[in-house]
Amino acid sequence: MTMLEGIREPRDLKALGAERLGELAAEVRQFLVPAVARTGGHLGPNLGVVELTIALHRVFDSPADRILWDTGHQSYVHKLLTGRQDFSKLRIKGGLSGYPSRAESEHDVIENSHASTVLGWADGLAKAHQVRGKDDRVVAVIGDGALTGGMAWEALNNIAAAKDRPLIIVVNDNERSYAPTIGGLADHLATLRTTDGYEAFLSWSKDVLTRAPVVGRPLYESLHGAKKGFKDAFAPQGMFEDLGLKYIGPVDGHDIAAVESALRRAAGFHGPVLVHCLTEKGRGYRPALEHEADRFHTVGAMDLPPATTGRCPPAGEPVAPPGPPSWTSVFGDEMVRIGAERPDVVALTAAMLDPVGLSRFAEAYPERVWDVGIAEQHAAVCAAGLATGGLHPVFAVYATFLNRAFDQVLMDVALHRCGVTFVLDRAGVTGTDGASHNGMWDMSVLGVVPGLRIAAPRDAEQLRAQLREALDVDDAPTVVRYPKESVGEPVAAVQRIGGADVLHRPARPDVLLVAVGVMAPVCLRAAELLADRGVGATVVDPRWVRPVDDAVVQLAAGHRLVAVVEDNIRTGGVGSAVGQALRDADVDVPLRTFGIPDEFLPHAKRGELLADLGLTPAEIVGRISADLARKENRS
Incomplete structure (x- = not known):
């Protein structure tokens, strides 16, 4: 049995001698690399927090002490140390x-995968403990770029206001999120690495504070309280202390003894305290250190043994033999072409330049792209400013993350009739990242925004065409959405009516299948199965699903039943919009909507989830046939 296999709960760590902890850290990394390589997952962030996580669980008593993670993708080591060492089905249906x-x-407090929220959670938990008279500690681990989010600073403003409320903030400072962390805060933190006295300070803090804490603590406090020049040399410390937070650091996040000492000191304070740990993303894995670390932030399945080959795709892209391009790459290529034609087109990303496909645009036009950090709200408002200044901004973002900026889309972009294009990657059912990452709410949430138009392309040709159509709109926000997968075969139209494409027209029309975006192939196959049953099905792709095209209403009037098939929640989705349009036009045709129910979905492959939801040709045909049979019986 390895040392790691002997760790079934955090208390097992406390029984280990300090001299064995380095060996345990090595075992954890030896476990993580092949385990994540088999299934895919977040590799770089977890390799960087091995020692930090060991120290946290040795100092604190989880689950009584509440350890919160932001972002949650850096919790793999935490899982290993809390009894979850079967990674064979990591992010796979039925697995971890x-x-x-x-x-x-019970060691997992919050299911946190949207960044910058943990400090708000911690503030609330600490307040609850104070009201209830509990002395269990609250520890919030924030890092991987999450401090660039505005919510984190809203929480800090509240946390610092309570000088007598214990709360420990651990900043995992690895200089990166997906890519190098940017902005004023990152610059402040970087001074601790670049100041001439940094190496001496780190050595001093390790030698004095960790080996002689009784002497070291008053010496540390006297230096920082009496010598303003020393404080000014380390600006981040001054910044946090000016907010009212005790500051400990910087600490070598890969020195377990140093981290433990800092955490124990923090636990002794009777108020909010920040522990600043410096870590190295991807530590211990040669390919991640020799190449750009953000390529190893999220990986698909990798060649084994990965330590030898280190073959890894760009972040978020699965390893696969040559085949159809991804939706993301089609968007990225088209943006480069558009950039050459239109100097007014600019781009924004929220710490995801490569995952959303903007890296080539940034290489070609570096002065026309901005990474704003994990700050979707700011990105939307900044886009409104860019549009007002005469440019056409494209904000490329995961569909699930645009939820965070709804108010800004509504009140800053739409109210001011700004020509901003939101490109939503990972729309619909995403799959393996789980409930928080499915982009299944966008068409419902954004559908209530006055004037906003939503495009759902069905193939690569339509993505390129509809992106250009969106960029031609300069008086309202536009949205272009697509899923996380490879682009399928082209789907040709047999007719264009208004702005909609008819993909299949039978001799005798019985059912109108409204295919939303990538559900077009599913609807075409359903039409074939219906034909086998003697039912004629017209398949129409609205292309722009909001507002509903008059052509869809006209087509509906000539059919016995309308069925809308979408990879969005049914409530408030395209089906709801089509139903409202039919009622407004006094078209009395039965309508059935195939989509996602109002529930959070478990992690699984996209195809598995679609099958479970009944979004397959066979399921669709079965329900439509039953509807038609009931209609005939009533007549």
């Missing part, structure tokens, strides 16, 4: 989640 999960363990 890629994020903290309350269903998995």
Whole structure:
């Protein structure tokens, strides 16, 4: 049995001698690389927090002490140390989640995979403990770029206001999120690495504070309280202390003894305290260190043994033999072409330049792209400013993350009739990242925004065409959405009516199948199966699903039944919009909507989830046939 296999709960760590902890850290990394390589997952972030996580669980008593993770993708080591060492189905149906999960363990407090929220959670938990008279500690681990989010600073403003409320903030400072962390805060933190006195300070803090804490603590406090020049040399410390937070650091995040000492000192304070740990993303894995670390942030399945080959795709892209391009790459290529034609087109990303496909645009036009950090709200408002200044911004973002900026889309972009294009990657059912990452709400949430138009392309040709159509709109926000998968075969139209494409027209029309975006092939196959049953099905792709095209209403009037098939929640989705349009036009035709129910979906492959939801040709045909049979019986 390895040392790691002997760790079944955090208390097992406390029984280990300090001299054995380095060996344990090595075993954890030896486990992580091949385990994540088999299934895919977040590799770089977890390799960087091995020692930090060991120290956290040796100092604190989880689950009584509440350890919160932001972002949650850096919790794999935490899972290993809390009894979850079967990674054979990581992010696979029936296996471990890629994020903290309350269903998995009492040690998981929040299922946090949207960044910058943990400090708000911690503030609330600490307040609850104070009201209830509990002395269990609250520890919030924030890093991987999450401090660039505005919500984190809203929480800090509240946390610092309570000088007598214990709360420990651990900043995992690895200089990166998906890519190098940017902005003023990152610059402040970087001074601790670039100041001439940094190496001496780190050595001093390790030698004095960790080996002689009784002497070291008053010496540390006297230096920082009496010598303003020393404080000014380390600006981040001054910044946090000016907010009212005790500051400990910087600490070598890969020195377990140093981290433990810092955490024990923090636990002794009777108020909010920040522990600043410096870590190295991808530590211990040669390919991640020799190449750009963000390529190893999220990986698909990799060649084994990965330590030898280190073959890894760009972040978020699965390893696969040559085949159809991804939707993301089609968008990225088209943006480069558009950039050459239109100097007014600019781009924004929220810490995901490569995952959303903007890296080539940034290489070609570096002065026309901005990474704003994990700050979707700011990105939307900044886009409104760019549009008002005469440019046409494209904000490329995961569909699930645009939920965070709804108010800004509504009140800053739409109210001011700004020509901003939101490109939503990972729309619809995403799959392996779980409940928080499915982009299944966008068409419902954004559908209530006055004037906003939503395009759902069915293939690569339509993505290129509809992106250009969106960029021609300068008086309203536009949205272009697509899923996380490879682009399928082209789907030709037999007719264009208004702005909609008719993909299949039978001799005798009985059913109108409204195919939303990538559900077009599913609807075409359903039409074939219906034909085998003697039912004629017209398949129409609205292309722009909001607002509903008059052509869809006209087509509906000539059919016995209308069925809308979408990879969005049914409530408030395209089906709801089509139904409202039919009622407004006094078209009395029965309508059935195939989509996602109002529930959070488990992690699984996209195809598995679609099958479970009944979004397959056979399921669609079965329900439509039953509807038609009931209609005939009533007549």
